[in-house]
Amino acid sequence: MTLTDITFSPGSYLAPAVDWLNANLHPLFAAISRFIEAALGGIEGGLLALPAWAMIVLITGLTALFISRRAGLLAACMLGFCWISGFWSASMQTIALVSVSVLISVAIAFPLGIVAARVKRLEAILGPVLNVMQTVPPWVYLIPAVMVFSLGKVPAIIATIIYGIPPMLRLTTLAFNQVPKDLLELGQATGAKPRTILLKIELPCAMPTLLVGLNQCILLSLAMVVLAGLVGAGGLGAEVTRGLTRMEMGLGLRAGLTIVAVALLLDRLSRGALEKRTARNPV
């Protein structure tokens, strides 16, 4: 027996464990699936409830009203492109996928980030974990998700949530660590309750950095959601995958350009919100 004949496959030991999980924790996974599918269905239904033109007008109007006229124009152009390229419902699916995963990512990362900013030991533990999470290629996240949730939208969202947590968590911690000490002391001196200090002093100070984190979280989630087209997540990622694997370049490029439009839309809107916020109360 030579050296090359020895083989060892951790995967074949872990595969039964995964099977066991699937067999015994099935109700839990099914509940998670149902919850995610319901949230996704709700948002997707909302986005597709109005006809495309009405939705474009509505979003453009809201953007122009709340952010700026330029952002409104951009939103109109980008959404218009999504519509004219024939991928309106796929675009809305992608946006729904991104929204659900970003919401859950933020719901997990935001409180954890605040706690990490206060408890230094937690920050020290999380640091290396986040480092590894951010260097590992996104592909790898799809594997455990697919093993537990099979193919479809749910594994895509789970992988996206996990991928979106590190940037948000990191920047939340940073944001709360950066709050000026004298402001906190001022709060304590005036006898404010911890809750009031958190809401009235820390949160406003941390807001610009938090919005940077949100912007990164959104863009990374979009990248992951598109990649998840490979595991049958639907939306624009599925169209790109179709184009790539069937060599239908027209279709693929069209979907690719639509993704560009969606990326620009999400990036500029979240950045527009950030700029407006910093312009209003410069910290």
Add this chain to the structure above:
Amino acid sequence: MNPDDFADAFDARVDGALEWLSDHGAAVFDLFDEMLKGLYQAVYWLFSLAPFPVMALLIGLLAWYLTRQLRFAIGAALALGLCALMGLWSETMSTLALVLTATIQALVVGIPLGVAAGLSETLKRIFEPVLDLIQTLPPYIYLLPAIALLGYGTATALVATFIVAVPPVLRLTALGISMTPKVFLELGHASGTSAWQQFFKIRLPFALPSIMTGVNQSLMMAFGMVVIAGIVGSGGLGEVIYGAIRTLDIARSINAAIAIVILTLILDRLAQSTTRTTRRVGHDTH
């Protein structure tokens, strides 16, 4: 205008244009394809020269030389040994070769452009929006133009990886070059250095830590992309995962994922250690 009409017209136009391109530019693309493949195969040949125990040992030694941490070096060698035991040795090496080939290409293009952008404000303003755009879009879509022109295979993976890997090093090189302290530039002027000396003796040493950070980031971006490029037949671990996910072969996909994580950790640590070394040297010189 009806979206469907537009979509059909667009598809027909793109297909027509691609057909024209591949009819008339076949020689150029074939040459390009051959060049990229040749480069990759040369690097892969280097990696497959030695059998795996020797190679794992060599990488372990390199890790020790760069980081001076015995534990990490032994860990790296053993972890690579594990890749071989899982039957993924040639895939691991081909992934490594792809990453290095693409990173080298990105550095060859990115560093000179970055230097130019660091010296000229106009050029910087031209590059800025382009780099922003490249970094905003999901990396997955860079496979599209590449596969359209070069077809299924290694060359496509290299081109897409190249696009993703250029921005970090370009940006950080430009930053490093433009951040040279004014006093030192004036000192150089006063002591009558030529423009070349000014650049190599003053600007470059100051920019080196920033450039190395850029190289590090480019390497990691390239690694992420190479794995994604498995879908276009790049070979290596990405393709193993793609195949295993599609057939739901759990054991094999876990193995490939472990191999990827091992490679990520080793590459990241090695790249970071070089950044740290240059930073130390940079401090010693002034």
